[in-house]
Amino acid sequence: MPEKEDWPEYWGRIIGAVVMLGTLSAVAGLVWSLAIGFDIGTGAFWGGIIGGGIVFILSLGISRYATGGMMMMFGGFGVIAIIIGLVVWLIRTLIG
Numbered sequence: 184m185p186e187k188e189d190w191p192e193y194w195g196r197i198i199g200a201v202v203m204l205g206t207l208s209a210v211a212g213l214v215w216s217l218a219i220g221f222d223i224g225t226g227a228f229w230g231g232i233i234g235g236g237i238v239f240i241l242s243l244g245i246s247r248y249a250t251g252g253m254m255m256m257f258g259g260f261g262v263i264a265i266i267i268g269l270v271v272w273l274i275r276t277l278i279g
Contacts (some may be wrong), residue, residue, distance in 0.1 A: 188247065196250050197242040201235045204254060207261040208234020214268035218275060234261075 188196075212230015216223050238257065242250055 192247070196247050197239065200242050200250050200254055201239045204238045204257050204261070205231045205235030207258060207265075211261050211264045211268065214265050214272065218268045218272035220275075 209227045209231030211234070213223055213227040215221075215230070216226020219226075234257075238253070241253060245253070
């Protein structure tokens with residue numbers, strides 16, 4: 184039977200996931216704002232807010248092991264989104 188988390192571990196795991204994946208989402212928003220032609224600050228802001236908010240809501244009801252799996256899954260999606268955004272930005276820059 185798994186051990187019960189106390190409140191510092193519980194909130195520390197949630198805050199860690201939100202900061203890590205919120206930062207990754209902000210970078211993805213920054214790259215995609217360059218690729219689409221939006222303002223850079225707006226893309227990073229909304230990427231971080233939306234990504235961090237989704238992770239915060241999902242982290243509230245799951246265990247510490249599920250949080251680690253969620254971070255690995257969303258981290259992979261974030262890296263793929265950044266790579267695709269960089270390719271789109273490069274193509275758009277070279278063409279136009």
